Amino acid sequence: MTRGRVRPAHEGRTFPGMRRLVPEAPRPEAVVEDAGLPDAPIAGTLQPPAIGGRAASGIVWMTLQKWVIRIFGFATIVLLARLLAPEDFGTVAAAGVVLPFFYLLADLGFAAYIVQVQEADQRMLSTAFWFSLTAGAVLSGVLVATAPLFGLAFSDDRVVPVLQVLSAWVVLTAVGSVPSAMLRRAMRFRAIAAQGAIGAVVAQVVAVAMALAGLGVAALVAQSLVACAVTTALAWHAAKWRPxxxxxxxxxxxxxxxxxxxLSVELVAMLRASGEAAVISRTLGVAALGSMTIAQRLVQIVQELTGSAIVPVTNVAFAKIRDSSARLRSAYLRALRLTYAALSLPMVVIAVGAPQLVPLLFGDQWTASVAPAQVLAVASVLALGAWLDHGLFYGLGRPGTWLVYAVVIDALTLATTIVAAQWGLVAIAWGFLGVAVLATVVRWFLVARALETSVGVVAGPCTYLVAVVAVSGAAGWGAGVLAAGAPTILALLAIGAAVLVGHAAVTAVGARDVVRDAAGILRRAAVRRGQERRADR
Structure with missing residues (x-):
């Protein structure tokens, strides 16, 4: 959990399968303001050109949202860390471990169903809403009643009132589930991005104001509830739908x-993450768990700021064209190459520059996180395809296939952690890397079957990935050796520049289509933005 904010269920650990639940992949329909009769379809069909334009615009908007939230969030954490005690953050963090489980039960995966189903009519949407609302209210009451038990489990009575107040988060999130799914289904990424950014900024302002007033942990609780309430209210306003x-x-x-x-996929991931934490803590101690958490968090933050927008948007497009095997296959391969290009660059910088980056960001006391961060960065590069594959199977309406994959890979990951823990954090990280390689190969076969093509075709983009990582990594390592005696900032700049040059060279020679696709995304996004401005006038 990020300090001061309740983490959604999909924001969990991502290694090695990288199966975090990205925003659901919608179909190509647009929401209309008047639903008509109870059984009337809620949406019409977008034509293929509109799909491409919306996808391009969506990538830009979702990327901007991530940067706004992260920049303001970092500034807020800096202020709150000076105003609040570590116990305040720890109390909310403990509550954050419990809340996602209750939300998952309230939603029951209905939002994921809504955005991929062929037609979403009024009866189906109303059914999903009333179930989510009822389940959210019941589970919120259960959480209030059982909060003392969680207080005993955490050996901290302060968790009890925090959990009881934050139980409202379950209801608020459940209430916003259906309209949020409708917006994703309609590819209204500009609205989604604005809602997330506005909710986060308003919540951060409230939290800082309450902390300055001396309200302690209540500031962090309010931040979580305000962000959720604002986002939910804006989703209802934008969807213009009533049950x-x-x-x-x-x-x-x-x-x-x-x-x-x-739901089962998410529960398996949560159990695996909890199991990993327990193994590391019991075998190597709490300090080692903290070091591994910092290493993982560094990689996850970079993922969120650089590539997380590509995945949910392309997942939407997959669901829209799933009836055309040729178009789906072409879109998947292009999206995979684009994802590899976008995320391999910052991950290689982390893999090479972690010895300078970790102490600079977190302090010299976190040097134990350096080596694990380097290995995890490489593992994340190899497992990038899991992001797209996850959304692909959801978009195709085949979550069962992904569930089987998730159970096998997560069980193997936990077993590897148990075996490797006796040799330390670096051994655990190498275990993650090994499972990531195996998981990637397994997904090649699963995706090839789903796309009705050969394994070689699906594995093809990995050739570019290996080449770009090897060349840019070698260039960055050489720059790091030459800049060994320089100040930390200058050394990082040298490493980053060398990695960028190596990455650009390999991409220009071996993946020109990636350059064209990236330029096309920016161009179409700019055109669409201009059209939206003219329409607003």
């Missing part, structure tokens, strides 16, 4: 069948 009293048992059973598999 009816219709509730269909048939629709409920259909959604529950799909959603239970989505």
């Amino acid at each position: 009816t009293l219709a509730f269909s048992r048939e629709e409920f059973r259909r959604m529950a069948g799909f959603g239970s598999q989505v």
Whole structure:
């Protein structure tokens, strides 16, 4: 959990399968303001050119959202860290471990179903809403009643009132689940980005004001609730949809069948993450767990700021064109190469520059995080395809396939952690890397079957990935050796510049289509932005 903010369920650990639940992949329909009759479809069909334009615009908007939230969030944490005690952050962090589980039960994967289903009519949407609302209210009450038990589990009575107040977060999130899914389904990424950014900034202002007033942990609790409340309210306003009293048992059973598999994937990931933490803590101590957490967090932050927007947007596009095997196959391969290009650059910088980067950002006391961060950065590069593959199978309506994959890979990851823990954090990180390699090969076969193509075609983009990592990594390492005696900032700049040159050279020679695609995304986004401005006038 990020300090001061309740982490959504999909913001968990990402190694080695990199299976965090990205925003659900919608179909190509646009939400209309008037739903009509109870059984009337909520959406119409977007034409292929509109899909490409919306996807390009979506990548830009979602990337901007990530940067706004991270920049303001970092400034807020700096202020709150000076105003609040470590115990305040720890109390909210403990509560954050519990809350995502309750939200998953309230949603039951219905949001994921809504954005990939062929048609979303009023009856289905109303059924999903009333279930989420009822389940959220019931689970919130359960959380209030059982909060003392969690206080005993954490050996801290301060967790009890925090959990009881934050139980409202479960209801708020459940209430916003359906309209948020409708916006993703309609590819309204500009609205989604604005909602997230506005909610985060407003919540951070409230938190700082309350901390300055001396309200302690209440500032962090308010930050989580305000962000959720603002985002939910804005989603309802943008969706312009209202539920009816219709509730269909048939629709409920259909959604529950799909959603239970989505829920199972997330529960498996949560159990694996908890198991890893327990193994590291019991075998190597709490300090080692902290060092591994910092190493993982460094990699995750870079992922969020550089490539996280590509994945949810392309997942939407996958769901829209799933009826055309040729188009789906072409879109997947292009998106995979683009993802490799976008994320391999910063990951190589971390892998090479971690000895300078970790002490600079976190302090000299975190040197134990350096080597694990380097290995995890390489593992994350190899596992980037899991982001797209996750959304691909959800978009195809096959969460069961991904569930089987998740169970096998997560079980193997936990077993590897148990075996490697006796040799320390670096051995655990190398274990993650080994599982990441195996998981990548397994996904090649699964995706090849789903896309009705050969394994060689799916594995093809990995050739570019290996080449760009090897060349840019060697260039960065050489620059680091030459700049060994320079100040830390200058050494990092030298490493970053060398990695960039090596990356650009390999991409220009071996992946020109990536350059064209990236330029096209920016160009179409700019054109769409101009059209939106003219429409607003």
